[in-house]
Amino acid sequence: MPQGNAPTAHGVRILLGDLCEVTAGPSGSLLDRLHDGPDGVPVISPPDLAGDHRVDSRKVRRVPQIDADRLERFAVREGDVLVVRQGALGRLALIEQAQSGWLYGSSCLRLRPLPGGILPAFLAAYLSHPPVQRAMLGQALPGTVPALNSTLLRELPVTVPxxxxxxxxxxxxxxxxxxxxxxxxxxxxxxxxxxxxxxxxxxxxxxxxx
Missing domain, CATH: 1.20.5 (Single alpha-helices involved in coiled-coils or other helix-helix interfaces)
Structure with missing residues (x-):
């Protein structure tokens, strides 16, 4: 169990960074060969995150396999949670087996729960809870396009039953x-x-x- 836990009436309060690896997406310049064709590896972007915590693959764009091989560290696997960090803040999706091996774009953050700490589906539900959404959005950096900072997001407290x-x-x-x-x-x-x-x-x- 991560250090620095704070017991509450409903569970243990733990910082998100102690529960998950938080990884920002690759620079947009590394995805300059995104295309709408049927070949290559899909790259999940904010418009692909549906309202039911799922990835809508109907319009997902792709990159050539050679680019995907270079960006392997940005691949997703079942149980990851993708969170929009720029633009449509607050949208998220729970990655299923069907999307394992896909990549994610520069406007998303990948949360990868550490073993034994929190269920991915519970984390997705928790981060969708309106008070938690407000807390997340309160950490957004001001600007023309609001953005979530991965460093600050790691400091978000999560109540874990x-x-x-x-x-x-x-x-x-x-x-x-x-x-x-x-x-x-x-x-x-x-x-x-x-x-x-x-x-x-x-x-x-x-x-x-x-």
Whole structure:
């Protein structure tokens, strides 16, 4: 367990830098051959971070394999958490097995939890909690484009419950996320039916809609 822990009513308060490796993305000049084609290694950027802590790979850009080999230290693996550090501050994603080996761009920070300290899914949920988001954004450096400094982010205190409590929280939040996805799919299906229903009602081929 990291040093300097502070017990609280809900767990142990630990600095983020004692729980994770915090690594800023590569300089933009090292990614000057980013392209939209199908070949090469994907590079995750802020627009690719979806609202449900996932990476949306539909528009991800890529670099040639030779560039990816040079930038191997900026590869992600399952369990990493990517946080936007420049621009759309506060957005984040939990890396899944499907994205292992991908790279991340200069506008992101990679948080790699140390073994035995914190569950990656719990960390992603914790950093998304509104009071924690406000604390994170409060550390942003002022400027035309606000930015999170990796050194200051390491000083962010994290309340870490016992491991069994972390598992329970992650499981409960996963159930909620599943229900949200189901409801969204239902809403999208109904929305897609709207034009057909209108057309049938307009043509008089449908009397009522139940």
């Amino acid at each position: 016992a491991m069994d409590r972390q598992y329970a929280i992650v499981e409960a939040l996963a159930d909620v996320a599943d229900q949200i996805r189901i409801q969204r799919q239902m809403a999208e299906r109904l929305e897609s039916l709207r034009p057909a229903i209108f057309r049938e009602l307009l043509q008089g081929t449908r009397d009522t809609w139940r």
